[in-house]
Structure formats: C-alpha cells, structure tokens
Amino acid sequence: xxxxxxxxxxxxxxxxxxxxxxxxxxxxxxxxxxxxxxxxxxxxxxxxxxxxxxxxxxxxxxxxxxxxxxxxxxxxxxxxxxxxxxxxxxxxxxxxxxxxxxxxxxxxxxxxxxxxxxxxxxxxxxxxxxxxxxxxxxxxxxxxxxxxxxxxxxxxxxxxxxxxxxxxxxxxxxxxxxxxxxxxxxxxxxxxxxxxxxxxxxxxxxxxxxxxxxxxxxxxxxxxxxxxxxxxxxxxxxxxxxxxxxxxxxxxxxxxxxxxxxxxxxxxxxxxxxxxxxxxxxxxxxxxxxxxxxxxxxxxxxxxxxxxxxxxxxxxxxxxxxxxxxxxxxxxx
Numbered sequence: 001x002x003x004x005x006x007x008x009x010x011x012x013x014x015x016x017x018x019x020x021x022x023x024x025x026x027x028x029x030x031x032x033x034x035x036x037x038x039x040x041x042x043x044x045x046x047x048x049x050x051x052x053x054x055x056x057x058x059x060x061x062x063x064x065x066x067x068x069x070x071x072x073x074x075x076x077x078x079x080x081x082x083x084x085x086x087x088x089x090x091x092x093x094x095x096x097x098x099x100x101x102x103x104x105x106x107x108x109x110x111x112x113x114x115x116x117x118x119x120x121x122x123x124x125x126x127x128x129x130x131x132x133x134x135x136x137x138x139x140x141x142x143x144x145x146x147x148x149x150x151x152x153x154x155x156x157x158x159x160x161x162x163x164x165x166x167x168x169x170x171x172x173x174x175x176x177x178x179x180x181x182x183x184x185x186x187x188x189x190x191x192x193x194x195x196x197x198x199x200x201x202x203x204x205x206x207x208x209x210x211x212x213x214x215x216x217x218x219x220x221x222x223x224x225x226x227x228x229x230x231x232x233x234x235x236x237x238x239x240x241x242x243x244x245x246x247x248x249x250x251x252x253x254x255x256x257x258x259x260x261x262x263x264x265x266x267x268x269x270x271x272x273x274x275x276x277x278x279x280x281x282x283x284x285x286x287x288x289x290x291x292x293x294x295x296x297x298x299x300x301x302x303x304x305x306x307x308x309x310x311x312x313x314x315x316x317x318x319x320x321x322x323x324x325x326x327x328x329x330x331x332x333x
Contacts, residue, residue: 076238077281107189129237147185227255
C-alpha cells in the first residue's frame, strides 16, 4: 500500500492520499525512534536507521527542512513539530544531570533547575503558540521558548553533542536531550501554573484551538493594520511573521488594511485561512517545500512572481517586520 501511495504522490499534487502516506511514514519514524532510544529493546539499529534515512543514532532529527531553515523564528507549526519530537524521545525517563553552558539562557537559577529536574521525569507536553510547556513528575513545569534558532536534539554519545547544545539533560538510560540554541535567543524557565503564565503573558488560546467568536472579539475595536494584529500573541498565539504573510495571501487581503475597515466576512475569511495554513504546515511537519504550490512561502521574496496573477511580490515594513504581499492579488478595497 505504501508503495502504491508513493507512486501516486510522485506527482506534486496535494491530495488526501499524500497526507495519509506522510502520516504513515512519520509514525513509523517516531516508533523507530522510541525503539532505538529504549536500551532494553533488542533491535537491529543500523538497519532501522538506514531504512528511515536517519543521519545517526545520536542526532535523530526528523524535521530536516526546519533544521536547514536560517533566520526564521520557529512559529506554531515548528514548535508543534518539536513537541512531537520530544514526546517521541524524551518523556518518562529519569533525569540524572542538568548542564547549562550559559546561565543567561535560564530565567531561574541553575541551582533551581538542578533541584527541580534532577531525579524527576518529563511526563507530558503542552504547547500554546510558540511556548512549549513540559510537565514533570516534580513540582515545577518547564517552559521552553525556542527563540530564533532553538530546536531539540536527542542523542547518546557525548561526542555527538551538537555544537550549539548549550543546555543538556542527561537521562538514566544514557541518552541526552540537548537544547540547540545557536543565536541564544531561546530560553528555559520553571513555573508553577500554565493558566497563570498564560494570563500573566497575555497569551490567547493557541491559534490552532482558537474559536471564531474569540477571534472576532480580539479584533473588535482595533484600529491598526491587520498584519500587526495577527502577530499579536494576545490575539492568535503562535502566529508569527511568515504565517501572517501566508494567511493574508491566502485571504487575498492587503497587510496594510486596517482592522476597523474590515467587514465581518473579511474577518471570517482570515480566520479560515489561518486554520488552513496551520493545518497545512503541521501536516507537512513545517517542511515548506512540501506546501501547496500556491502558497506564498515558495516565492516570498521581493520581486518574485505571484502564483495567481503573475504580478510582483513587494516587500514593506510593518511593525518593524519585513512583510511580503502580491500587489495584484492583495489589493486594498
């Protein structure tokens, strides 16, 4: 069946069969990772790695396109991928050591991290927007923000520790969980309550779970550009720069259109496009090259050609952020 689906997906079409095929392959990879990471399981590890094209036992990173992406802050889909990765590798293992090369990456003291993490286990994850919360068997909840270049890396041999793995947890099974953080914008914190943290930091519900009613309420009485509002984490937690551009491109709405000039139909169109972009990105593990061919992400650069109109993609600054749109497709009405 997988071979049939693979042949059918060789044409770059965006079909349900392709989605199902990718899901099947991904699940196989996650299960293999779990088997490899369990020292009590007898398994031909080299054969599994070869079949799944995993680079090495020490750096099992599924999300190749995310790994290669430069200067693009992880947003909701990327962090969802990291959540799944951590769920598949690092939960329910006793932590025996904690190391941090740079205390500036910690929002609590190193002593507090050692106190609350060593001899505990990571037991469950929850994502709200770009924030990843990891519940432990201890009293504290670990919060991870991935900044510009953060990502998780599960490995075994010490020589395979990633170059920028500035924070590392060591597990009783001999494996390690590294937090790669090249540009050091990511950080870890310890908290007592997710709801309290969400309220204190004015986070909306995760954009994937956000209701239309709450979205409309958040936009009411706003008198600024729609692009700026979409990136407000109190409106749609998890939506960042590339996602906001994509949502507006899919909606055919100009990023400089003011919210107070928008109809209810405009808002509903943006909401539907937001949900579509999120699901497409998650289904494809944030592999941008696998997104549908009419997605802006493929030609999101100044002077590129719009898929729909053949017009030019223009770059402007909104709220200090680079913004890309199609001059003919997204017209202010």
